[in-house]
Amino acid sequence: MESQVMTNPEDISKLYRELSLFPSLTRADVGPVITSQYGGKYSNIYTEWSQRDLERNENVKFCRQYIVFHDDKSVVYSGPSGNCTEIKGELLSKDSPSGDMKAVVRESIIKGEDKQFLEIWSKNIKVKSINLTALKKHGKVYEDDQFGCLVWSHSETHLLYVAERKRLKAESFFQVWPSKHTLKGEQFVFYEDWGETLVSKSSPVLCVLDIEGSNVSVLEGVPDNISPGQAFWAPSDTGVVFVGWWHEPFRLGLKYSPNRRSSLFYVDLTGGQCEQLSSGSSAVCSPKLSPDQCRIIYLECAVYGPHQQCSRLCMYDWYTKRTSVVVDVVKRPREDGFAGIYSSSLSPLCWSADSQRILVSCPQGSRKDLLLVETTTGSVTSLTSKSPGGSWSLLTIERNLMVVSWSSPNCPPSLRVGFLPLGGSREEVDWVVLEDSQTQPDIDWQILNFTPPPEQDNSQYPGLDFDALLLKPKDVKEGVKLPLIVTPHGGPHSVIVADWLLSSSVLCRMGFAILLVNYRGSIGYGQDSILSLPGNVGTQDVKDVQFAVESVLRGGAFDEQKVAVAGGSHGGFVACHLIGQYPEFYKACVARNPVINLASMIGSTDIPDWCMVEAGYNYSTDCLPDPAVWEQMLNKSPIKHVKQVKTPVLLTLGEDDKRVPPKQGIEYYRALKALQVPVRLLWYPGNNHSLSKVDAESDGFMNIALWMTQHLSL
Numbered sequence: 001m002e003s004q005v006m007t008n009p010e011d012i013s014k015l016y017r018e019l020s021l022f023p024s025l026t027r028a029d030v031g032p033v034i035t036s037q038y039g040g041k042y043s044n045i046y047t048e049w050s051q052r053d054l055e056r057n058e059n060v061k062f063c064r065q066y067i068v069f070h071d072d073k074s075v076v077y078s079g080p081s082g083n084c085t086e087i088k089g090e091l092l093s094k095d096s097p098s099g100d101m102k103a104v105v106r107e108s109i110i111k112g113e114d115k116q117f118l119e120i121w122s123k124n125i126k127v128k129s130i131n132l133t134a135l136k137k138h139g140k141v142y143e144d145d146q147f148g149c150l151v152w153s154h155s156e157t158h159l160l161y162v163a164e165r166k167r168l169k170a171e172s173f174f175q176v177w178p179s180k181h182t183l184k185g186e187q188f189v190f191y192e193d194w195g196e197t198l199v200s201k202s203s204p205v206l207c208v209l210d211i212e213g214s215n216v217s218v219l220e221g222v223p224d225n226i227s228p229g230q231a232f233w234a235p236s237d238t239g240v241v242f243v244g245w246w247h248e249p250f251r252l253g254l255k256y257s258p259n260r261r262s263s264l265f266y267v268d269l270t271g272g273q274c275e276q277l278s279s280g281s282s283a284v285c286s287p288k289l290s291p292d293q294c295r296i297i298y299l300e301c302a303v304y305g306p307h308q309q310c311s312r313l314c315m316y317d318w319y320t321k322r323t324s325v326v327v328d329v330v331k332r333p334r335e336d337g338f339a340g341i342y343s344s345s346l347s348p349l350c351w352s353a354d355s356q357r358i359l360v361s362c363p364q365g366s367r368k369d370l371l372l373v374e375t376t377t378g379s380v381t382s383l384t385s386k387s388p389g390g391s392w393s394l395l396t397i398e399r400n401l402m403v404v405s406w407s408s409p410n411c412p413p414s415l416r417v418g419f420l421p422l423g424g425s426r427e428e429v430d431w432v433v434l435e436d437s438q439t440q441p442d443i444d445w446q447i448l449n450f451t452p453p454p455e456q457d458n459s460q461y462p463g464l465d466f467d468a469l470l471l472k473p474k475d476v477k478e479g480v481k482l483p484l485i486v487t488p489h490g491g492p493h494s495v496i497v498a499d500w501l502l503s504s505s506v507l508c509r510m511g512f513a514i515l516l517v518n519y520r521g522s523i524g525y526g527q528d529s530i531l532s533l534p535g536n537v538g539t540q541d542v543k544d545v546q547f548a549v550e551s552v553l554r555g556g557a558f559d560e561q562k563v564a565v566a567g568g569s570h571g572g573f574v575a576c577h578l579i580g581q582y583p584e585f586y587k588a589c590v591a592r593n594p595v596i597n598l599a600s601m602i603g604s605t606d607i608p609d610w611c612m613v614e615a616g617y618n619y620s621t622d623c624l625p626d627p628a629v630w631e632q633m634l635n636k637s638p639i640k641h642v643k644q645v646k647t648p649v650l651l652t653l654g655e656d657d658k659r660v661p662p663k664q665g666i667e668y669y670r671a672l673k674a675l676q677v678p679v680r681l682l683w684y685p686g687n688n689h690s691l692s693k694v695d696a697e698s699d700g701f702m703n704i705a706l707w708m709t710q711h712l713s714l
């Protein structure tokens with residue numbers, strides 16, 4: 001049969017280079033309203049972007065500003081104000097509330113040593129540059145989005161941030177000239193960390209800089225068994241509100257795990273008293289204070305259980321001290337399409353100007369939509385469900401001016417702004433494009449819906465369906481049947497939404513069709529769908545994917561002899577199951593950091609609870625190895641089916657992966673070698689679970705593409 005797939009490595013790398021140029025939006029801030037001498041009002045919009053630089057082998061960060069003239073209700077005129085500037089060395093930055101000053105935490109290498117500075121800029125002058133490293137009040141500043149923050153006090157006199165607790169230097173028992181203030185014999189003591197992407201982050205502390213006096217103090221009063229983060233100033237700067245995570249009896253991985261026991265706390269600055277503001281029996285995150293400083297909105301979900309679940313949107317009233325549930329967990333999508341809130345972070349600013357409404361961007365099925373929540377009634381409406389399909393992400397909202405990123409599988413991210421209609425109004429948002437991007441006319445995409453056959457219905461959660469995204473080249477020559485790459489996502493409680501996906505778009509432009517399956521258990525389809533999967537991994541997810549593939553093949557547009565499967569993490573688990581359970585079906589397989597054996601992984605991953613929960617058991621920190629549980633974990637794992645595998649497998653592993661340690665992939669590699677199944681292993685030092693360093697990602701992509709063309713005989 002004729003093929004129209006690109007196979008030449010030179011051509012493929014050229015295409016990858018071309019499409020990897022499209023940057024993604026990472027942040028936007030709206031400046032104060034300025035009235036021009038002619039009476040027109042305008043605001044500056046500051047944006048940050050990230051782009052792969054293949055030559056320098058790094059992701060570069062750059063900024064660009066735009067000017068938006070408006071009348072507080074609609075955009076009158078807009079455009080960029082200058083070109084892009086690369087940002088180097090900035091770990092964190094934040095404008096003061098008035099817009100008069102800017103704070104920056106900067107990392108700089110001086111005489112070969114890493115130093116951190118806290119800078120204050122005013123107008124065109126760097127008025128302060130405080131050497132935090134030399135001050136020795138704390139360890140490194142946290143720049144991550146789990147704990148990290150840099151927040152101006154309302155009075156603009158103090159700054160709040162999170163850093164590692166100061167550790168005394170440890171020395172050997174045999175140090176000949178012992179120095180003062182050192183700990184003897186503590187050189188090799190183990191410090192727990194917070195796992196994947198948070199290695200070396202162990203004991204965060206809240207730090208405050210008094211700008212006038214250039215004085216840093218570490219806040220006292222946070223309970224010893226709590227790790228604080230996501231902090232901000234309480235109304236009138238009387239103290240600090242933060243999320244505290246319990247770290248006893250031990251820390252577990254936090255990345256993609258918003259289900260860790262945590263609470264909102266308030267520490268009073270004068271007395272150092274610490275008060276717990278939420279129940280303490282759930283997991284909370286992303287608290288945001290309303291513009292009128294009266295209420296705090298935050299997300300809440302259950303502790304343990306599935307790692308990502310449908311969240312509750314809760315509100316704490318600062319003055320009555322009452323908490324209310326604004327939006328509850330949604331079991332099944334409602335008639336109007338609302339399927340619940342699935343997010344572990346609200347955007348940095350998410351309140352409307354009247355402090356009555358909240359904006360949340362989150363998956364709703366295979367789309368990512370912008371939802372407007374009335375906090376008094378809990379009513380939820382979608383601002384984007386009638387707009388072009390794709391993915392809408394809120395970057396910020398300030399005085400009702402929303403700044404969003406929009407993308408779709410054939411359109412890289414574009415920057416848009418629009419005013420939130422007044423409360424009670426049914427008006428549609430008039431989106432204005434500030435930075436357009438190049439649509440890829442050769443890529444076609446659609447969302448497909450599947451109802452599992454009756455024998456695969458889940459008796460505990462009956463009647464659930466699921467979706468898949470199908471990408472295919474637009475122009476297919478007469479008589480050509482396309483090769484198909486099937487991609488189950490990881491998690492398993494995550495989702496593939498219709499946004500710009502670099503590797504899928506390159507594969508599609510090469511001539512492949514790609515089927516990305518949101519099997520039952522994915523987020524964005526109601527809590528019941530999520531709960532239907534634990535205990536059924538390796539069967540329900542696997543059968544859903546197979547059902548979707550076979551349904552698509554029945555359409556006749558694809559070549560049944562040229563079907564491949566590729567997935568990462570839990571997606572790798574599903575991929576390896578598929579080649580074991582359907583040994584004749586898939587002609588090539590790629591697995592990034594796949595889960596291979598739940599029983600062997602439980603002792604080495606940073607999230608052992610995940611193994612128990614997905615195998616169908618409850619987790620507690622004191623649970624001990626149980627042969628019956630281990631047997632079930634083994635039975636549900638891909639390694640159980642390895643003897644049936646015939647498909648050539650490409651494994652891509654990150655040496656520093658704390659989530660699915662690379663020994664999982666090695667276990668599979670050895671088994672395949674012993675069975676003489678073709679296998680190739682790529683080992684990426686310095687990479688963690690996501691394999692997202694520029695060289696690992698691009699090398700991984702090229703190897704995947706060539707593995708597919710080789711084993712699908714294209």
Ligand SMILES: CSCC[C@H](NC=O)C(=O)N[C@@H](CO)C(=O)O
Pocket residue numbers: 255256307489490491492494568569570571595605607610611659660689690
């Ligand atoms: C113990 S590994 C669990 C699988 C992992 N889940 C959470 O981290 C996973 O599948 N990760 C996804 C992201 O959700 C991935 O694609 O890496």
